[in-house]
Amino acid sequence: MTEHNPMIFEKVEVQPAYQLVASNIEKCIMQGVYKVGQQLPSELDLARQLGVNRSTVREAIRVLEQNxxxxxxxxxRLVISLPREQDLASRVSQAMILHEITFLELWETMLPLEVRAAELAATRATEEEIERLEANLRETADCLEHEQKLVALDIEFHLLVAKASRNRALLLAREPIGLLFYPAFYQVMSRLNAKDRLLSAHREVVDGIRNRDAKHAAQWMEKHIRDFRRGYELADLDMNKPVDNSRYFE
Amino acid sequence: MTEHNPMIFEKVEVQPAYQLVASNIEKCIMQGVYKVGQQLPSELDLARQLGVNRSTVREAIRVLEQNxxxxxxxxxRLVISLPREQDLASRVSQAMILHEITFLELWETMLPLEVRAAELAATRATEEEIERLEANLRETADCLEHEQKLVALDIEFHLLVAKASRNRALLLAREPIGLLFYPAFYQVMSRLNAKDRLLSAHREVVDGIRNRDAKHAAQWMEKHIRDFRRGYELADLDMNKPVDNSRYFE
Structure with a gap:
């Protein structure tokens, strides 16, 4: 009998009360009713205003804290805050691991972002930022034989260039990829002698930035990221394998 | 007296139990102990295994659901799932609004990502993807006078190209920027007659993709995104103003 009964009602999707409260408060934050740094009304106040239990408000606040x-x-005291770049980045890079994104996919996306960052840094880097890049170069030259330090300095170098681009959209886009991309080079470094090439490429990028030569900075960054790929292949690592999840093993 | 007492103890940072439980389960998921699609043990089971109250487990699960x-x-029945691209993207674009990121920053980041997407799409797009792009072109040609539909088709066009790149890292990087970038063109469209230029650029990009001519596809995408900027300026909109938060006003 039920076979001949047409479906009339769609299933009701009930959103839990705490989620409704959370999106309500979230909307107020996004519209600037509550501004970053301001204090949120007390749980009791919010519960009264929104006509819900205090425990519902508490759960909603957990969601907002989480985000x-x-x-x-x-x-x-609960204060409105800016979502932190690192938290967002690690959430996205977590998704990349679960989606089993390959090293090739990371590389293909990192290439244009890093080139663009170098190009913009050449027009915008402050004196202080250039000095920090030069300090990074000196330390890199001193650490060529210490692979772990070298990888840490390499990660720092690329982050310094990206920051000197003064573009926060670019920083937000590259951070989750960088988290997975650069640490992988520990494997390349230890299998291959790519250290001198790395140092000289970094030097040329900094030269470009210091001389406000965007083209030079961009060209050397491109050469350098292409070198990464060659290093990966020469070290007999498979570009089509998912990036590893080893940072989740302590 | 207290002034002369050196500080010996650092403040203890107590992480709430539910967060410890959440990161514990999260680590198991990231390490593949629980795989996507598998069922999570019951609350009671988890509470027993982890030695905490059932209510602590419940709160931890809320965090994992939220993420x-x-x-x-x-x-x-709780099942391990992949974080959804749209959820991550809207989280990141929310952060961009709160950080008051400018349209110029979005544009500078979007340019290389879109060019790269077109280039990769030319080598990888399936027949079906090319057909969907051509259907989008036909609809665009029919809607030139309907601004709202035109913007919706423009957003779809760029998403179709990005998907045809078959690079999920690129998709994850561009999505939050696209959410803020393309809708802004509603303003440009209504102030300016850029519609014919838009249609012909889209046509050239699709030609490049269909003919497997990566260079042609990339060059026309670059031209097209540079045109966007010109349209923005010609419409007397300020590139240095923060992107608007109007999608949070219904």
């Missing part, structure tokens, strides 16, 4: 929109200054 | 790692199939 980085609210920061607990003390047990009772 | 898209766990999906509630029914009241009692």
């Amino acid at each position: 980085g929109l609210v920061f607990r200054k003390s047990a009772r | 898209g790692l766990v999906f509630r199939k029914s009241a009692r």
Whole structure:
């Protein structure tokens, strides 16, 4: 009998009360009703205003804390905050690991972002930023034989260039890829002698930035990222294999 | 007296139990102990295994649900899931609005990503993907006078090209920028007659993809994104103003 009964009602999707409250407060934050740094009304106040239980408000606040929109200054003081770049990045790179994204996919996306960052850095880097890049170069030259330090300095170098681009959209886009991309070079470094090439490419990029020569900086960054790929292949690593999840093993 | 007492103890940072439990389960998921699609043990089981209250487990699961790692199939069945691209993207674009990122920053980041997407699409697009792009072109030609539809088709066009790149890292990087970038063109469209240029650029990009001519596809995408900027400026919109948060006003 049920076979001949047409479906009339669609299943009702009930959103839990705490989620409704969370999106309500979130919307107020996004519209600027509550501004970053301001204090959120007390749980009791919010419960009264929204007509829900205090425990519902508490759960909603947990969601907002989790999303980085609210920061607990003390047990009772909740302050509106900016979501932190690192938290967002690690969330995205976590998704990349679960989606089994390959090293080739990371490389293909990193190439244009790093080239663009170098190009923009050449027009915008401050004196202080150039000095920090030069300090990084000196340390790199001193650490050529210490692979772990070298990888850490390499990661720092690329982050310094990206920051000198003064483009926060670019920083937000590259960070999750960088988290997975650069650490992989520990394997390349230890199998291959790519260290001198790395140092000289970094030097040329910094030269370009210091001389405000965007083209030079971009060209050398491109050469350098292409070298990464060659290194990966020469070290007999498979570009089509998913990036590893080893940073989740302590 | 207290002034002369040196500080010996650092403040203890207590992580709430539910967060410890959440990161514990998260690590198991990331390490593949629980795989996507598998069912999570029951709350009671988890509480026993982890030596905590059932309510602590429940709160931890809320965190995991919030992060898209766990999906509630029914009241009692929790299944490991992949974080959804759209959820991550809207989280990142939310952060971009709060950080008051400018249209110029979006544009500078979008340019290399879109060019790269077109280039890769030319080597990888399937027949079906090319057909969908051609259907989009036909609809665009029919909607030139309907601005809202035109913007929707423009957003779809760029997403179709990005998907045809078959690079999920690139998709994850561009999605949050695209969410803020393309809708802004509604303003440009309504102030300026850029419609014919838009259609012919889209046509050239699709030609490049269909003919497997990566250079042609990339060059026309670059031209097209540079045109966007010119349209923005000609429409007297300020590139240095933060992108608007109007999608949070219904």
